[in-house]
Amino acid sequence: MAVFVSIPTILRTHTGGAKTVESTGKTLGEIIDDLDEHHAGIKARLVTNGSLHRFVNVYVNDEDVRFAGGLDAAVNDGDTVTILPAVAGG
């Protein structure tokens, strides 16, 4: 089993256009490290100085990881991780 990661349009340049990719890991941080091994450069778009970017929203199933430990959020086999850049501005 694996974890399914939904990739937003703006990051699909790293995944050869794929909307969903598989990954493995027990925490969101491990998932992102594994993603970066197969899709170089994606981690830098999500993480700076060991934390998620303020304007990138990441969900494990239905839960925003901001309220579930951030990069330490637990992920189980079969879960869906959804990455969505904030829709925001001034």
Added chain:
Amino acid sequence: MGGFRTMDGVLVIRRDLVEAMVAHARRDHPDEACGVIAGPDGPDRPERFVPMVNAARSPTFYEFESGDLLRLYREMARNDEVPVVIYHSHTATEAYPSRTDIRLASEPDAHYVLVSTRDPAQHELRSYRIVEGRVTEEPVEVVESYMFAHTGADDVPDCR
């Protein structure tokens, strides 16, 4: 940019959708209003008006609430839709993307529509592409119906 769709350089949009964006912007003034007009993936045709809550409730900033954002994108995925238009208002400045708008723009295929409500008598509505920090303004063509608007080869109903 590699991978992203080439642009036609015009936003063709129904009048009722323009009116809905302006009405939302007026209603939320002096805070910024924001939302999406979703449409089928491909023809670049805005169809489904989705006003969003500005979680920042601010006259100088907007952000879709995190849970709403997830629900919106799931719904669009189910319907095979994309955010054809992403709109927000400027309540004290012109309808031109701010530095923050440019920095945070993350839908290279979307038309970013700005509505300025600073003049209570007359709004200003303009549209842009924002790709990797580069802003390109495009004309807005308001139509009564998409039926006879030449929005792309797939949509031309006659002659062929």
